[in-house]
Amino acid sequence: MATSRQTINEQLWQVVAMIPRGRVCTYGEVARQAGMPGAARRVGKALQDLPNDSRIPWYRVVNSQGRISLPESSPSRSYQRSQLEMEGVVFNAANRLDLKQYGWP
DNA sequence: TACTTGACAGCAT
DNA sequence: AATGCTGCCAAGT
Numbered sequence: 001m002a003t004s005r006q007t008i009n010e011q012l013w014q015v016v017a018m019i020p021r022g023r024v025c026t027y028g029e030v031a032r033q034a035g036m037p038g039a040a041r042r043v044g045k046a047l048q049d050l051p052n053d054s055r056i057p058w059y060r061v062v063n064s065q066g067r068i069s070l071p072e073s074s075p076s077r078s079y080q081r082s083q084l085e086m087e088g089v090v091f092n093a094a095n096r097l098d099l100k101q102y103g104w105p
Numbered sequence: 106t107a108c109t110t111g112a113c114a115g116c117a118t
Numbered sequence: 119a120a121t122g123c124t125g126c127c128a129a130g131t
């Protein structure tokens with residue numbers, strides 16, 4: 001039978017949980033490390049499915065441009081940025097962070 | 106069932 | 119650097 005969505009989520013969450021403090025990972029990279037290359041969009045779904053009280057550092061996941069993918073209308077967007085800045089991540093004037101510097105691996 | 110949307114990414118222009 | 123198009127695929131309508 002096909003792998004359940006719950007199992008897929010848990011595999012992706014496990015990868016996100018390994019991102020070190022002060023570092024970030026792209027959606028595509030999380031998918032690759034979880035053994036699901038090309039499943040970047042599933043990572044977004046998995047993070048949406050996270051319970052509000054989860055301890056998983058979902059805010060360490062950004063897109064391949066080094067930008068936050070949450071819509072401007074989302075309150076979580078500012079939370080994500082402040083959490084990253086709190087860990088030392090610096091955003092430039094274009095609201096982007098340097099993946100060469102903060103990317104993991 | 107058909108069509109649209111989106112917390113993506115890669116390539117072309 | 120910025121835009122646009124394509125592949126992707128689960129979820130919503």
